Amino acid sequence: xxxxxxxxxxxxxxxxxxxxxxxxxxxxxxxxxxxxxxxxxxxxxxxxxxxxxxxxxxxxxxxxxxxxxxxxxxxxxxxxxxxxxxxxxxxxxxxxxxxxxxxxxxxxxxxxxxxx
Amino acid sequence: xxxxxxxxxxxxxxxxxxxxxxxxxxxxxxxxxxxxxxxxxxxxxxxxxxxxxxxxxxxxxxxxxxxxxxxxxxxxxxxxxxxxxxxxxxxxxxxxxxxxxxxxxxxxxxx
Numbered sequence: 001x002x003x004x005x006x007x008x009x010x011x012x013x014x015x016x017x018x019x020x021x022x023x024x025x026x027x028x029x030x031x032x033x034x035x036x037x038x039x040x041x042x043x044x045x046x047x048x049x050x051x052x053x054x055x056x057x058x059x060x061x062x063x064x065x066x067x068x069x070x071x072x073x074x075x076x077x078x079x080x081x082x083x084x085x086x087x088x089x090x091x092x093x094x095x096x097x098x099x100x101x102x103x104x105x106x107x108x109x110x111x112x113x114x115x116x
Numbered sequence: 117x118x119x120x121x122x123x124x125x126x127x128x129x130x131x132x133x134x135x136x137x138x139x140x141x142x143x144x145x146x147x148x149x150x151x152x153x154x155x156x157x158x159x160x161x162x163x164x165x166x167x168x169x170x171x172x173x174x175x176x177x178x179x180x181x182x183x184x185x186x187x188x189x190x191x192x193x194x195x196x197x198x199x200x201x202x203x204x205x206x207x208x209x210x211x212x213x214x215x216x217x218x219x220x221x222x223x224x225x226x227x
Contacts, residue, residue, distance in 0.1 A: 004159075033214065043206065043217040056213035091160065093215075101167045102148040102210035107160035 002026065004108035006092050012114045018080040021111045025074070025094030032075050033095075033105060034067060038088035046090075049075060061086075082115045089113070118143045118211030120190075122218035130226045135179075135194040137221045139207030142188065149190045150208040150215075151181055160206065166190060177201070197225045 005024040013019050025032050034046040046065070047057040051072035060067070064083070069075040079086055089112050093105040123138040141147060151163040164175025171183040181192045190207060202225045207218040
């Protein structure tokens, strides 16, 4: 079974440019999450999809960030325009549909974004 | 609301000695709890999980954790550290629509 895959693994862009990160979850996982870790600080929640629907986007920092999950499969996270403080590692995770207790989330390798 | 507190940001042990990474949780109900590990330049890997079955949970690579409700703790242990255990470890509690991460404990193993 393939794991969670994220593209690209690294991205260096200039301030003001646009970047799109992609996440391919494990096949059949309804839940998809985006997290971010900035400058070695805490890993912070960005948003949660159940299939194609956004369940919770309370962690999105501002309207420069746009996440989509068309068709309930892969997801993209677009940053437009990028700012210096957006630099960090962006993690994607997926998990099975809950039936009672929470199931574990499987994480991708992360995308390291550097805005210069 | 759910939260976890990792009591040590850095832990250093000698190879072959025991490892103890501490985690306390806060939850309004009996939670699920997870430990994840991140090796340098790698993704987050699940070490073990507690989901209200046995309170002593065994994970991969010889790690285990004990859920203690009276102490609201879920400490991670390993009897004998190996060089390959050097990594960052995260205690995680799920709740609502997300997983809440602790601040992480960086484990250094001294040869």
